[in-house]
Amino acid sequence: MSNEKEKQGVSRRDFLKTTGIATGTLIGGGIIGGLVGYNANKGSGKNEKTGETQQGQNHEINVGLQHFKTMKSFNILSQATERILPEDDLGPGAIGLGVPYFIDNQLAGAYGMNAKEYMQGPFEDGAVTQGYQSRLTRAQIFDQGIAKLEEEAQSRFKKGFEELEPDQMDEILTAFQKGEVKMEAVTSMFFFTLLRQATLEGAYSDPIYNGNRNMEGWKMKGFPGHQYSYAKDIESKEFIEYKPQSISSMTHK
Template identity: 65%
Template sequence: MADEKKDVSRRDFLKTAGVATGALVGGGVIGGLIGYNAKDGGTATDDEERSGGRADQSAGSPGGRMFFTNDHDFNVLSEATERIFPEDDLGPGAIGLGVPYFIDHQLAGAYGNNEKEYMQGPFYGGEATQGYQSRLRRKDIFLQGIHKMEQEAQSRFEKSFTELEGEQMDEIITAFQKDEVEMQGVAAGFFFRLLRSAVLEGAYSDPMYGGNVGMEGWKMKGFPGHQAAYIDKIESEEFEEIDPQSLGGHH
């Protein structure tokens, strides 16, 4: 039976699992999208083409960067997001969808500063089933996590994270997923879940927030976005393919 089971790529998993477009995906809802829960190597683009700082591009992202002042930090983040949501024959990956810029913009605002959470002590170690328990704000968790990914790359492979092969990146990100990396004030697994959720949100959110460039994330899902009305189509007996519409008015 085991030989008859077909490996499922990361993108195929997203496609067949019915992940709700634009929904917030919490830890454990769809499992890890990389590493030991996905086919080795996934469906990412050629590693040599992706490595070397291709992520450091501002084209297609409104407003450029707002949070990351260090190019290398931003490039590490970008490559990590691409491993979680890779480009393939179905469409662009995280970098092509502007997900790193979406995360950058979110960290610069209320999300990164935890403005809607109670952030006063006392602080206790939370259980895996509990929500946000860290004294650190999301922007600090992301920065620490990115720096830890770079440290792991140097320690394991004596290379920068952005210079690694795809499977080497997966090894490091999977170590975070399994809570095998020591972080201060937060569990590595919690950082992984924050990162994974942010990637999916950036891929499927309205383009006005900096991700889902060209509404390509919606197009891959066949999601119509924000239509003013369906009155001219609701009684149709045929399946209607509708060009997506953004709140920002982009087509």
């Protein structure tokens, strides 16, 4: 490892492994300073040389939007997820991994409609440990949350959320994480929790769901994905590194 990398301290990969964040564990004082504050000066979503956004660079791999009606809303989502999981020298961030498309597709389906959940009243302001308490579906919460991200950006900085600097985006996301932004029928803290969870799920899901593009999320963690069998290697005394496989690649054999 170079001296330069040693100076950078813990890598994103090590951070995710050692904190348990990849499995959804909330540690310390919260996720801010972790997945948002960590690498705060990296992964702004813009190419420093050309000024082009990563979303613009990836337009040719647009798999099609199913929930979002405008690219503006989708791009706000994209930049927010990129601040939660930014690109660094170890690999792509949320945008490069296709996380925004994963979330869009999920919101258009049973996840976004809360199809398998009890959604009748009464609706109370429950404790954090009580889980889902809102009358709104996840799709409605995301729509409202994204609108509020834009509203906060205009109020605080007189710019659209997409135009903000990374530290400005982090300031707004931090306010959401702390529950400081007023939302209807749900807290901004709950929206941030959904956004963070969906970002991680999109980064590490099977690529068949349009996230974890090219299995790069798995590759960064050394996860083998879905293997047919480990029988031939199970008694090996040597460490064996498997090339990751998705469900889709297995069905084509």
